[in-house]
Amino acid sequence: MGHTGVVLQFLNNSHQRCILYGYPGVDGTNRGGHSRGHATRTTVGFLGGCGCTHPRGVLLRPGQVASALVEGDASHPRCSDRYAGLLVTPPNTYRSTPLRDAPDGCDFQVHPTVPGTSGQG
Numbered sequence: 392m393g394h395t396g397v398v399l400q401f402l403n404n405s406h407q408r409c410i411l412y413g414y415p416g417v418d419g420t421n422r423g424g425h426s427r428g429h430a431t432r433t434t435v436g437f438l439g440g441c442g443c444t445h446p447r448g449v450l451l452r453p454g455q456v457a458s459a460l461v462e463g464d465a466s467h468p469r470c471s472d473r474y475a476g477l478l479v480t481p482p483n484t485y486r487s488t489p490l491r492d493a494p495d496g497c498d499f500q501v502h503p504t505v506p507g508t509s510g511q512g
Contacts, residue, residue, distance in 0.1 A: 394437040395495040396462040398510040401481050403451035411482040412448040415459050417501045419474030424489055426478060430461055430501040438462045439502070441512030446503035460502045460510030463494030474499075 399417075403409055417430035434440050439460060441447075449457040461477065474493040480486065482504050493499075505512040 393466055394462055394464055396438045396460050396510070397477070397490075397492050397494050398458050398460055398508070399477075399479055399490075400456050400458045400508055401451075401504065402456050403453055406453055408450060408452045409483075410448045410450050411457050411504045413446040413482050414501055414503055415482055416478075416480035416487070417461055417499075418478040419493055419499060420476045420478050420489065422475040424476065424478070427474060428499075430499050432503075433500045434503060436460070436462050436500050436502060437464070439511045441503045441505050443503065443512055449504050449506050455506075456508050457504050457506055458508050458510040459504045461494055461499060462502075463496030463499040465496035 414432045418426040419428045477490045
């Protein structure tokens with residue numbers, strides 16, 4: 392029991408540069424893919440974060456990657472079972488993608504989008 396994390400990666404697969412600003416939208420889902428809870432947005436957590444006081448924009452050229460860390464707390468007293476997956480919406484977008492991976496625990500948070508693949512600023 393304790394803290395576990397999932398790193399979300401966002402690839403710019405267009406031919407133009409773009410800027411991702413802030414936090415991705417992250418919901419925990421049940422086995423049917425339905426939302427059961429929203430991740431709390433924080434700049435830092437037990438496993439890390441952006442090392443910033445406010446989220447910054449991340450410039451992505453074609454082919455570059457940005458990432459964000461989602462962490463869960465399986466030792467939280469209200470936690471009776473874990474999410475089956477995540478529903479993720481990249482910053483500045485409206486299309487959500489279901490993922491089959493989720494951090495252990497039912498109380499979770501998401502950190503701001505940062506350059507690179509580690510989810511750490």
